[in-house]
Amino acid sequence: xxxxxxxxxxxxxxxxxxxxxxxxxxxxxxxxxxxxxxxxxxxxxxxxxxxxxxxxxxxxxxxxxxxxxxxxxxxxxxxxxxxxxxxxxxxxxxxxxxxxxxxxxxxxxxxxxxxxxxxxxxxxxxxxxxxxxxxxxxxxxxxxxxxxxxxxxxxxxxxxxxxxxxxxxxxxxxxxxxxxxxxxxxxxxxxxxxxxxxxxxxxxxxxxxxxxxxxxxxxxxxxxxxxxxxxxxxxxxxxxxxxxxxxxxxxxxxxxxxxxxxxxxxxxxxxxxxxxxxxxxxxxxxxxxxxxxxxxxxxxxxxxxxxxxxxxxxxxxxxxxxxxxxxxxxxxxxxxxxxxxxxxxxxxxxxxxxxxxxxxxxxxxxxxxxxxxxxxxxxxxxxxxxxxxxxxxxxxxxxxxxxxxxxxxxxxxxxxxxxxxxxxxxxxxxxxxxxxxxxxxxxxxxxxxxxxxxxxxxxxxxxxxxxxxxxxxxxxxxxxxxxxxxxxxxxxxxxxxxxxxxxxxxxxxxxxxxxxxxxxxxxxxxxxxxxxxxxxxxxxxxxxxxxxxxxxxxxxxxxxxxxxxxxxxxxxxxxxxxxxxxxxxxxxxxxxxxxxxxxxxxxxxxxxxxxxxxxxxxxxxxxxxxxxxxxxxxxxxxxxxxxxxxxxxxxxxxxxxxxxxxxxxxxxxxxxxxxxxxxxxxxxxxxxxxxxxxxxxxxxxxxxxxxxxxxxxxxxxxxxxxxxxxxxxxxxxxxxxxxxxxxxxxxxxxxxxxxxxxxxxxxxxxxxxxxxxxxxxxxxxxxxxxxxxxxxxxxxxxxxxxxxxxxxxxxxxxxxxxxxxxxxxxxxxxxxxx
RNA sequence: GCGGAAGUGGCGGAACUGGCAGACGCUCAGGACUUAGGAUCCUGUGGCCGAAAGGCCUUGUGGGUUCGACUCCCACCUUCCGCACCA
Numbered sequence: 001x002x003x004x005x006x007x008x009x010x011x012x013x014x015x016x017x018x019x020x021x022x023x024x025x026x027x028x029x030x031x032x033x034x035x036x037x038x039x040x041x042x043x044x045x046x047x048x049x050x051x052x053x054x055x056x057x058x059x060x061x062x063x064x065x066x067x068x069x070x071x072x073x074x075x076x077x078x079x080x081x082x083x084x085x086x087x088x089x090x091x092x093x094x095x096x097x098x099x100x101x102x103x104x105x106x107x108x109x110x111x112x113x114x115x116x117x118x119x120x121x122x123x124x125x126x127x128x129x130x131x132x133x134x135x136x137x138x139x140x141x142x143x144x145x146x147x148x149x150x151x152x153x154x155x156x157x158x159x160x161x162x163x164x165x166x167x168x169x170x171x172x173x174x175x176x177x178x179x180x181x182x183x184x185x186x187x188x189x190x191x192x193x194x195x196x197x198x199x200x201x202x203x204x205x206x207x208x209x210x211x212x213x214x215x216x217x218x219x220x221x222x223x224x225x226x227x228x229x230x231x232x233x234x235x236x237x238x239x240x241x242x243x244x245x246x247x248x249x250x251x252x253x254x255x256x257x258x259x260x261x262x263x264x265x266x267x268x269x270x271x272x273x274x275x276x277x278x279x280x281x282x283x284x285x286x287x288x289x290x291x292x293x294x295x296x297x298x299x300x301x302x303x304x305x306x307x308x309x310x311x312x313x314x315x316x317x318x319x320x321x322x323x324x325x326x327x328x329x330x331x332x333x334x335x336x337x338x339x340x341x342x343x344x345x346x347x348x349x350x351x352x353x354x355x356x357x358x359x360x361x362x363x364x365x366x367x368x369x370x371x372x373x374x375x376x377x378x379x380x381x382x383x384x385x386x387x388x389x390x391x392x393x394x395x396x397x398x399x400x401x402x403x404x405x406x407x408x409x410x411x412x413x414x415x416x417x418x419x420x421x422x423x424x425x426x427x428x429x430x431x432x433x434x435x436x437x438x439x440x441x442x443x444x445x446x447x448x449x450x451x452x453x454x455x456x457x458x459x460x461x462x463x464x465x466x467x468x469x470x471x472x473x474x475x476x477x478x479x480x481x482x483x484x485x486x487x488x489x490x491x492x493x494x495x496x497x498x499x500x501x502x503x504x505x506x507x508x509x510x511x512x513x514x515x516x517x518x519x520x521x522x523x524x525x526x527x528x529x530x531x532x533x534x535x536x537x538x539x540x541x542x543x544x545x546x547x548x549x550x551x552x553x554x555x556x557x558x559x560x561x562x563x564x565x566x567x568x569x570x571x572x573x574x575x576x577x578x579x580x581x582x583x584x585x586x587x588x589x590x591x592x593x594x595x596x597x598x599x600x601x602x603x604x605x606x607x608x609x610x611x612x613x614x615x616x617x618x619x620x621x622x623x624x625x626x627x628x629x630x631x632x633x634x635x636x637x638x639x640x641x642x643x644x645x646x647x648x649x650x651x652x653x654x655x656x657x658x659x660x661x662x663x664x665x666x667x668x669x670x671x672x673x674x675x676x677x678x679x680x681x682x683x684x685x686x687x688x689x690x691x692x693x694x695x696x697x698x699x700x701x702x703x704x705x706x707x708x709x710x711x712x713x714x715x716x717x718x719x720x721x722x723x724x725x726x727x728x729x730x731x732x733x734x735x736x737x738x739x740x741x742x743x744x745x746x747x748x749x750x751x752x753x754x755x756x757x758x759x760x761x762x763x764x765x766x767x768x769x770x771x772x773x774x775x776x777x778x779x780x781x782x783x784x785x786x787x788x789x790x791x792x793x794x795x796x797x798x799x800x801x802x803x804x805x806x807x808x809x810x811x812x813x814x815x816x817x818x819x820x821x822x823x824x825x826x827x828x829x830x831x832x833x834x
Numbered sequence: 835g836c837g838g839a840a841g842u843g844g845c846g847g848a849a850c851u852g853g854c855a856g857a858c859g860c861u862c863a864g865g866a867c868u869u870a871g872g873a874u875c876c877u878g879u880g881g882c883c884g885a886a887a888g889g890c891c892u893u894g895u896g897g898g899u900u901c902g903a904c905u906c907c908c909a910c911c912u913u914c915c916g917c918a919c920c921a
């Protein structure tokens with residue numbers, strides 16, 4: 001047709017976005033009549049521009065959200081901004097702009113991109129964590145934790161990033177460097193800091209992971225388990241020889257090997273060391289070695305590859321054997337884990353083995369692995385296998401498994417130890433010496449000490465006029481109007497805490513706020529949370545596997561203890577999407593390899609961008625950006641547009657053709673074939689959304705269906721217009737989650753009003769989707785030798801008979817003897833010959 | 835070192851519980867339409883042999899199980915990710 005209209009994504013997209021907004025299409029409120037579905041993508045940090053790396057996350061989420069909308073779910077799909085954080089302060093320093101201004105202008109830009117992509121967010125629920133209306137509840141939660149002893153101030157060794165000029169939580173240290181500055185080794189400092197006692201929840205965090213099995217990626221669960229690092233063993237106290245009032249404690253998971261201990265090793269910064277040196281003639285020499293080693297240890301980035309140590313000259317007594325053991329300082333013993341001291345069993349621990357071989361300490365085998373008789377003198381490596389105890393006093397002959405329990409119990413009986421469980425997880429240090437964060441609601445009073453700010457004084461407002469400077473202490477300390485206050489208890493002059501909270505506090509509970517975003521009396525209404533929670537599907541990057549995802553699980557449990565929520569886990573299902581790469585590396589502003597999302601929308605339209613994100617790779621794998629591939633997706637959408645356009649013009653000429661074909665005369669073969677392909681594709685796409693989320697082959701199937709229509713041109717000669725109409729309607733519906741704007745436009749072209757956002761998602765007709773003819777592969781000795789076409793459901797013998805009758809197959813069988821036949825109904829016949 | 839994931843055409847990737855390897859897209863080639871085509875439509879496109887029919891080879895490597903293996907088992911190689919003195 002000469003007056004063919006071309007696909008104009010920009011016009012179509014603007015039209016439907018306006019329409020959706022006017023109709024409040026994606027606003028969701030509790031509705032007892034429909035099942036709820038809470039779908040969430042991790043909230044973005046407003047860094048400036050949204051690039052296609054970000055968009056992948058939202059394209060996946062939006063496809064699922066729209067599918068659920070179409071299926072009749074009441075979908076809660078919100079978005080907000082993780083808007084506190086250091087980059088805003090850096091921008092302030094570099095461009096002399098206030099962090100708030102920088103942040104808000106970024107939010108405006110990014111929101112414009114999200115709107116340009118037409119995502120199905122309920123914007124009424126938008127939140128921004130840097131607003132007092134939000135962060136006052138961070139303070140409120142802090143106070144509730146303070147009341148319960150879950151927020152506490154303590155002096156401890158903390159990680160210090162010299163770039164950020166602030167403290168980092170353990171979770172924020174990656175390979176000994178800052179998570180934001182991968183080349184900057186973290187330093188160690190002793191500071192007084194606020195901590196949240198996440199360690200009180202170690203066991204619950206671990207146990208409740210059973211509820212997440214299957215719904216969360218296995219590797220995330222593994223990473224969290226390793227991070228919590230539970231290990232069960234025993235604590236044993238070794239008295240100092242000659243002074244039984246003093247002792248050194250060790251933690252061990254292998255108390256069954258204790259008769260093989262030939263030394264006791266302590267960490268270089270063990271608190272009892274100075275006491276051991278005191279009064280010794282060689283004290284100066286010892287302290288010199290000690291200081292050398294400590295300097296090294298204080299820089300965790302320079303982890304020594306080689307084990308070193310020195311003999312303190314002190315002796316302790318093995319409480320089991322009475323044997324005297326030398327006390328050594330060893331650089332590989334960690335002061336933060338266990339008791340900061342270990343028993344050294346060289347025969348059964350590789351680290352101890354290397355240490356003892358280096359320094360000539362004896363090696364003694366006290367557990368013989370099954371079927372072995374090892375000797376310490378000739379041992380080439382430690383053996384950590386369980387076995388039978390040897391040379392172990394009264395325990396000799398016991399199996400390791402049994403000895404572990406019995407010896408720990410005996411240590412308890414003897415009053416020198418007992419069973420113990422340790423964790424790797426440390427308390428969460430939340431103090432940050434930075435400006436752009438939530439002020440910690442504490443006041444220091446000369447007479448009352450640390451006093452919590454009363455609830456009715458919240459929020460403690462972050463002052464606007466602050467000279468942001470990196471100087472190792474919080475910029476807030478330089479704002480007298482902020483610092484100087486009065487004690488809430490005694491009304492005397494007092495000083496405010498000037499550190500702000502780690503921004504991971506903000507993101508630990510934000511998804512509850514979405515359920516009741518404007519509440520000014522509580523963080524949220526428990527009833528609203530109860531309605532929407534738990535989150536049915538959470539989507540985000542793997543980089544939060546332990547940071548955000550363990551903190552928010554902790555918050556949920558804490559909130560449950562406060563009576564705010566009634567579930568143990570906030571997120572039922574988690575999906576980690578792959579990264580978008582360009583030139584083999586992740587797209588990022590700092591690498592300068594980003595493809596701005598707005599560029600894609602302007603050039604191809606956002607529907608094309610979305611389809612490309614879902615088509616180019618499975619959603620959990622990394623995706624390499626390709627300018628050529630996205631062209632292909634653009635072409636595909638144009639093809640669909642032209643197909644429907646042509647059909648709708650013809651229908652307009654004779655509107656009767658629009659009436660449904662149901663009840664019409666039986667379908668012709670060509671019509672059946674068209675309907676069959678359509679319903680097969682529909683089945684595939686439906687199953688995929690409900691199951692594996694392999695959108696790439698799903699979209700491939702839709703493309704194939706479109707090719708099918710093109711291959712039958714001119715369509716109207718092979719099928720009645722009503723049948724074509726029916727098939728195109730299904731095609732349009734199944735395209736809707738992927739290319740929603742185009743789908744709504746096509747839906748209108750097909751004569752329907754109001755778009756497809758709320759469905760319906762069509763049910764596929766199993767009858768129509770069934771093949772009535774099958775192409776059966778005929779193999780001879782496993783090699784394909786022919787094909788036969790048969791009707792479905794043939795008996796095995798009949799299938800074999802027809803296979804043997806095929807002339808081509810027969811020619812291969814000449815002079816051969818059939819040994820056996822294998823039949824897969826409707827699929828395959830394999831003839832085994834000799 | 836330990837744990838996990840992965841390895842398929844020129845490229846991105848399909849192949850669900852073992853059953854025609856390479857769907858779909860990109861690239862490239864040819865054709866049609868056209869004043870024109872970098873638009874559109876059609877055809878072809880893993881390698882080798884062959885004019886063709888057809889045959890042989892091919893899913894990191896080597897073995898095994900099976901009528902039949904990308905898929906299961908064993909060993910090895912490579913890449914990526916996580917943990918890494920956690921006692």
